[in-house]
Amino acid sequence: MPPIYYLALGFAFTLGACIGSFLNVCIYRIPAGESIVSPPSRCPNCGAGIRWYQNIPILSYLLLGGKCASCKVRISPRYPLVEALTGLLFVLVLYYFGISWATPVYWLFVATLVVITFIDLDHQIIPDVISLPGIPIGFACSFAIPWISWSDSLLGILIGGGSLFLVAFVYELLTKKEGMGGGDIKLLAMLGAFLGWKAVLPIIFISSLLGSLVGVPVMLLKKADSKLAIPFGPFLAAGALIFLFWGRAIIHWYLSFFVT
Incomplete structure (x- = not known):
């Protein structure tokens, strides 16, 4: 090279x-x-x-x-870790998207996910000051991404926020307990805005899988404390990053099982 x-x-x-x-x-x-x-x-x-x-x-x-x-x-x-992690993510964005309008958009996107991840790990919150402005910003950025139309982004917002809201509503209805924070709902709406509606279900699947792989062992180590609070935001962020860099390959791999 x-x-x-x-x-x-x-x-x-x-x-x-x-x-x-x-x-x-x-x-x-x-x-x-x-x-x-x-x-x-x-x-x-x-x-x-x-x-x-x-x-x-x-x-x-x-x-x-x-x-x-x-x-x-x-x-x-953690200070140099955050710096190194952000630098690595910027390299990956440039590597996958090259010199294009998508690169500064996704630099903004991954930087936002880094902040959300560490705040959620520390405080179990996803500040509205980050996620709510991120929704219209992600929608506006769809006009700079050739493979994501404004309608894809808008559907991503509706499906992203709506799907987790429905899950949270049904869970609370059945158990009388809050199982999904409002911050997670707004975060998935933001992810849908940046990545489009096709990303929503893969992100939910990947983040749920990662959450299970991490959460179950942690709960066992904590003597099966069923009330142990494990923030879901970092898993959503990880699922979004996996989809951003390898989403198309994952979808093609999955669809290959149904193509003869």
Whole structure:
């Protein structure tokens, strides 16, 4: 492959890692109701400001030995993990979609999923401030994606949000307990907006499968605590990413069983 190809992938990773640094701010501040713009980045322990050369994605964490430069308290390794994960996802988007309008759209999409995943893991919530604007944004972005029409996106919103709402309604009707959070319903509507209605059922299937593979062992380790709360948002996000990168191949593989 030509050197320019590797330069482009390197640029994508660097851009993603820098975006990931900002996503760490969003993950920490949005649930707390704080501004993601000001004040500038600071140590959550001592409150000391973080200078620009101490805020270089991944590299600064390694050079500082994973500790705050001021108070020497250990910094969570999740910060560089989020940066590296976002960089890797940006590389995958560029690799699969090339230089096209789809690439910046899906860069925005995967960055949003990273924030939602870690907030849901920490607080068991999916903030409306992310998912609700994501629905019209995903619909608007459908006009830039040749293989997703505006009608596909609109149906994705209706089927995505409607299917989980129906499941939640029936479950609550039968058990008198809430089994599906409203945040998950809004998230699937957003996923349908970005990926179209054909993605909804595969995402539900994949996320449910992943949730079972992870949730059942966790519940067993927790002595079969049936009330153990396991957030479903990260599994929906994982299902969406799997469909984004390998959805067409999965659908073709599945349909091959019915074609003679």
